[in-house]
Amino acid sequence: MAAVELRVEPDGRIWCRPYLGTDRVTGRPIRPYRSWPAGTPLEAARREADEWAAGFAPAAASGAGKRLGSMLVRWATDPARGYSGNTVATYLSAIRCYIEPTLGDIPYDELGAHEVRAAYRELLTDRPGRPAISGRTLTKAHALLRAAYRDWAGQIGRDPMLDVPPPAVEPAEPFALDECDQGGLSAALRSAMGPDGTDRGTVERRTTAFAAYLALNQALRCGEACAALRRDVRAATGDLHVGATVVERPRLMRRPYPKRGSVGNVAMAPEVLAEVRRHEAWQDLWLRSPGPRTPLVTYGAGGALVRPSDLSRRFKALVRELGLPAETVFHTLRHTHATWLLMHGCDMRTVQERLRHRDVATTLRIYGSVMPGRDARAAAAFSSSLTDPKDL
Incomplete structure (x- = not known):
């Protein structure tokens, strides 16, 4: 880096303001300012100026100021x-x-x-x-x-x-549909997947309903539902291989690993597999060249990937149409799947495997509050200890 040019004012004050390039964020020149009081030896000021400006060099070289x-x-x-x-x-x-x-x-x-x-x-x-x-x-x-x-x-x-301590964060309670809303949603999704028409409106509505049905039954995230291909449905083993997700940044693409690397095979009930096959047969009526790599969720005849934000928006419209709680979003389907399993006695390890969490601690942290029976057993044990002399 070249030596910094110093300027001396008539009153003896010394200052410099070197140009170090342009800040890529603000578009403004990088021109830091430094001054020394009157009476400072010029050589001492020059040494200090060079050392001071050198501290800016790594940042300026990458198009950033020290801001x-x-x-x-x-x-x-x-x-x-x-x-x-x-x-x-x-x-x-x-x-x-x-x-x-x-x-x-x-x-x-x-x-x-x-x-x-x-x-x-x-x-x-x-x-x-x-x-x-x-x-x-x-x-x-x-x-x-x-x-x-x-x-x-x-x-x-x-x-x-x-x-600096991290900001205090209130634990988020996962929102899941209750039994009434879940039953209504399941019935509505099956109804929406019924028409065999191939007009644009039917394709959009039926595909959105199928995506929600698949996510609800297989505990999929929105990007994972968009990434599911026909070949991922494995009839021989009766499961769905979840090994990718669709992302939108920096460009729309099918990324070959889902969130946090949670690759896994999720068992599929026979009736869900049958619904998938019926969906594929319907797609064959309007897709130009269906095949093993065709997305299960696609809106165009060319079989293009669907943006997760687009699927989420369409699902939200379906939620309003069905009169479901306003806070229902696409991820609610995954939470509903997990909550239903726990409320019906499935162990935490099984739920972890279906959700493809990296470890059971993650599942317990998110869903521990919905595990049934523990509080009831504690209440019964305490009451028994007060009434049964042998427990005193």
Whole structure:
């Protein structure tokens, strides 16, 4: 890096403002400012200026200023990180919405833990024209800051995030349809899958209903339902192989592994398999070239992949039409599957295998509250201990 040009004012004050490129986030020139009081020896100021400007060089070389917001954008979008398009989009949204307005202008190597805690308090507090965000939403920004400073700690010699506790998050209770709503949904889905017409309206409605039916019975996430191919339905073993998901960022594609690598084979009831075969026979009436790699969920004659956001939107319209609870979303089908199994006596290990969670602890953390019988047995045991002398 070339030596920094110093300027000396008539009053003896020394200053510099070197040009270090353009900030890719803001589009503004990277021109940090530094000054020294009158009487400072010129050579001493020059040495300090060169050392000071050198600290900007790594950031400027990658098109980022030392501004925290700029550095985070460059860090999150670095291909070497290997982040998926969805993760990058989530991080960029967190930077734009939460970090830039509160911490974005602070030099990344000067950020203090107290400044992060103050920013969290601001974001979690209602303000005129800007409602507070939830702790769960803030965890995205916290995770980004933690990961970035783990990488930067070697450069700056410290990690301010070690002294910042994560935002408090209320445990989310999974929403599942109750028995009445579930029965109504099942009947409505079978009815919607009944017409054999091939007009556009029928294709859209019947395909959406089938996707929901498949997800409800096989505990699929929305992207997994969009990724299911005909060849994934294995009649010989009576199961559905879940080995992919559809993602939309950075482009629409069938990614060859589902969320958190939860590949698995989910047993399929005979009546569900029969419904799948009936669906495939109906697809053959309007698809141009159906085959083993044809998606089970597709709306066009060419058999193109369906965007999960599109399927979710269409399902939401079906929910409104059926009069189901307003909070019903596509993921509700997966929660309903798990909750029904637990309420009817299936053990946690079996539920874990059908949901394809990495370990049973994840299943227990999410669904432990819906396991029946434990509280009733505890109540009965306590009551018995008060009434039966031998238990005293």
